[in-house]
Amino acid sequence: MNGSGALYLALDFGGTKLTAATRFAGGSGWAAHARQVSPAGGRMADDWGLMVALADEVLAGRKAAGIGVSFGGPADFQRGIVLLSHHVPGWEQMPLAARLTARYAAPTLIDNDANAAALGEQRYGAGSAREHLLFVTVSTGVGGGWVLNGQPWRGSSGVAGEIGHMVVDPDGPRCLCGKNGCVERLASGPYMAADAVAALVAAPGAGPLLWEKSAADLTRIDGRLVAACAAAGDPLARRLLLRGARALGVGLGNAANLVDPGLILLGGGVTKAGPLWWDTVRATVRDIILPEVQVAIEPAALGDDAPLWGAAVLAAAAADGGRRV
Amino acid sequence: MNGSGALYLALDFGGTKLTAATRFAGGSGWAAHARQVSPAGGRMADDWGLMVALADEVLAGRKAAGIGVSFGGPADFQRGIVLLSHHVPGWEQMPLAARLTARYAAPTLIDNDANAAALGEQRYGAGSAREHLLFVTVSTGVGGGWVLNGQPWRGSSGVAGEIGHMVVDPDGPRCLCGKNGCVERLASGPYMAADAVAALVAAPGAGPLLWEKSAADLTRIDGRLVAACAAAGDPLARRLLLRGARALGVGLGNAANLVDPGLILLGGGVTKAGPLWWDTVRATVRDIILPEVQVAIEPAALGDDAPLWGAAVLAAAAADGGRRV
Numbered sequence: 207m208n209g210s211g212a213l214y215l216a217l218d219f220g221g222t223k224l225t226a227a228t229r230f231a232g233g234s235g236w237a238a239h240a241r242q243v244s245p246a247g248g249r250m251a252d253d254w255g256l257m258v259a260l261a262d263e264v265l266a267g268r269k270a271a272g273i274g275v276s277f278g279g280p281a282d283f284q285r286g287i288v289l290l291s292h293h294v295p296g297w298e299q300m301p302l303a304a305r306l307t308a309r310y311a312a313p314t315l316i317d318n319d320a321n322a323a324a325l326g327e328q329r330y331g332a333g334s335a336r337e338h339l340l341f342v343t344v345s346t347g348v349g350g351g352w353v354l355n356g357q358p359w360r361g362s363s364g365v366a367g368e369i370g371h372m373v374v375d376p377d378g379p380r381c382l383c384g385k386n387g388c389v390e391r392l393a394s395g396p397y398m399a400a401d402a403v404a405a406l407v408a409a410p411g412a413g414p415l416l417w418e419k420s421a422a423d424l425t426r427i428d429g430r431l432v433a434a435c436a437a438a439g440d441p442l443a444r445r446l447l448l449r450g451a452r453a454l455g456v457g458l459g460n461a462a463n464l465v466d467p468g469l470i471l472l473g474g475g476v477t478k479a480g481p482l483w484w485d486t487v488r489a490t491v492r493d494i495i496l497p498e499v500q501v502a503i504e505p506a507a508l509g510d511d512a513p514l515w516g517a518a519v520l521a522a523a524a525a526d527g528g529r530r531v
Numbered sequence: 532m533n534g535s536g537a538l539y540l541a542l543d544f545g546g547t548k549l550t551a552a553t554r555f556a557g558g559s560g561w562a563a564h565a566r567q568v569s570p571a572g573g574r575m576a577d578d579w580g581l582m583v584a585l586a587d588e589v590l591a592g593r594k595a596a597g598i599g600v601s602f603g604g605p606a607d608f609q610r611g612i613v614l615l616s617h618h619v620p621g622w623e624q625m626p627l628a629a630r631l632t633a634r635y636a637a638p639t640l641i642d643n644d645a646n647a648a649a650l651g652e653q654r655y656g657a658g659s660a661r662e663h664l665l666f667v668t669v670s671t672g673v674g675g676g677w678v679l680n681g682q683p684w685r686g687s688s689g690v691a692g693e694i695g696h697m698v699v700d701p702d703g704p705r706c707l708c709g710k711n712g713c714v715e716r717l718a719s720g721p722y723m724a725a726d727a728v729a730a731l732v733a734a735p736g737a738g739p740l741l742w743e744k745s746a747a748d749l750t751r752i753d754g755r756l757v758a759a760c761a762a763a764g765d766p767l768a769r770r771l772l773l774r775g776a777r778a779l780g781v782g783l784g785n786a787a788n789l790v791d792p793g794l795i796l797l798g799g800g801v802t803k804a805g806p807l808w809w810d811t812v813r814a815t816v817r818d819i820i821l822p823e824v825q826v827a828i829e830p831a832a833l834g835d836d837a838p839l840w841g842a843a844v845l846a847a848a849a850a851d852g853g854r855r856v
Contacts, residue, residue, distance in 0.1 A: 289823075367791075463694070466688050474837060493709075
């Protein structure tokens with residue numbers, strides 16, 4: 207702990223948990239860190255109340271020079287407004303930055319979790335030697351965030367990074383977004399699990415290990431079980447995991463050809479699927495990129511705290527007037 | 532003409548023609564402009580000799596404060612080196628910037644034609660009100676260049692913008708690059724023509740108008756004829772043109788989701804195919820982009836001179852020390 211610098215407050219409103227932490231300018235690591243599960247079936251007011259309690263706890267009566275927020279859903283960085291939450295009702299058009307500034311009398315910057323995680327990894331994680339990177343989370347969904355020239359790249363409408371709904375197979379299965387063969391439709395955990403369930407319903411023998419490990423209760427199949435059974439040789443699980451890895455590889459290769467970031471970091475639960483998955487992703491990217499494009503595909507380093515580290519960067523930028531992070 | 536400002540020399544080494552022009556700082560339009568066809572079967576020394584003659588002609592004995600070059604092939608902006616030409620042998624690893632600086636005693640910046648065209652359009656063409664854009668040329672190939680935050684975005688390896696080899700249909704036909712279903716394989720003029728020829732060889736009745744207009748000499752079929760016959764209702768030509776427009780639309784939509792540039796400008800011969808093609812490209816982009824992504828798809832404005840205008844921007848930047856264009 208370092209009491210000499212300014213104190214920054216970092217908040218992470220995740221899909222299933224809430225985290226608050228403080229950090230001193232020039233210090234290493236967190237000064238304080240507190241996390242709580244977001245209550246199932248809760249509303250915006252519940253999350254707000256819990257987060258304020260966590261923030262009060264980590265601040266312990268001190269004043270923050272700046273506040274940074276990672277929000278697990280669409281957020282407008284420029285206006286400081288949460289557009290909506292896919293998990294919790296009541297967040298629509300919430301002026302979260304103004305609300306935090308009013309409560310804590312400190313300037314506040316907010317961003318979505320993929321952008322925040324990209325920034326966190328670029329400053330404190332696996333991308334800390336690089337000026338440019340694409341961070342992609344492969345989890346219940348597939349999302350991405352850019353850092354270009356050391357700064358978050360949010361795009362003209364503030365929504366850059368949507369690699370999850372890149373179409374990589376127009377003849378592929380239908381995604382909830384309405385398109386066919388999106389990266390997320392093929393590579394995310396819940397969709398792999400859903401396709402496994404559908405295949406087992408049609409033919410229980412197609413995935414004997416999946417069938418056995420789920421004890422024939424198909425509701426127990428998730429992306430993690432698909433990955434584990436694929437590693438153990440189950441043919442159905444292996445086919446679905448590799449199809450997902452290839453779809454992601456096509457998406458990442460296309461992104462590398464298009465933007466040439468040099469480094470792509472992958473985080474999220476599905477990236478824990480093991481070497482079979484990683485080897486397939488990397489081999490597919492190599493097939494897709496042009497000979498002159500160089501790109502490393504590496505695991506992200508900060509795990510679940512990547513968005514929180516990004517929020518800390520935003521907090522420092524807010525304290526500094528918010529012009530550049 | 533305006534004699535008060537610095538004089539900039541802009542050079543465009545195109546695939547089939549060479550252009551030199553001068554421009555005064557603060558002036559509008561070109562002070563002088565000269566163009567010559569690049570000799571078929573020529574080598575690098577031929578093009579160099581012709582370009583020097585054109586440059587001497589437009590300079591008319593005056594000294595350039597800076598030189599900018601658009602090169603129709605891979606070029607390394609940072610090192611000022613042409614990597615190779617796909618059209619003319621002898622350009623491999625040519626230090627073109629140093630060579631021009633030595634001859635004309637003026638600082639020189641070079642870039643590839645897609646990046647130069649993007650920059651030209653952003654400063655002087657259809658993108659002049661915008662900070663960000665993607666320029667895509669759809670011609671004998673499909674290439675792209677970015678301007679982000681008012682500056683060319685060249686990527687980590689200097690090769691960003693390769694939308695032509697984005698895979699949009701893994702089950703599509705094989706491209707020379709080795710992949711299946713690249714945008715260029717489906718949307719470029721020569722590939723559309725080659726597919727038309729193959730289909731007519733297999734079944735001359737598949738495209739009666741193509742057959743008639745080429746007078747059964749299939750070597751006369753090019754992208755322009757495919758577009759013209761598609762507009763006139765030929766079923767084969769129409770199928771190929773729309774397949775190309777859809778492939779391009781998927782690529783552009785994916786690019787918009789990923790980078791969110793707000794504006795995509797399209798230039799090159801295929802964009803003259805008419806409303807059927809434009810409507811299909813735009814409708815496909817609308818299908819692909821997420822609801823929150825906004826992007827306009829517009830024709831480029833500067834035509835064949837877009838790279839030359841970009842070269843003029845580079846010349847001014849070279850004169851100014853080359854830090855920012």
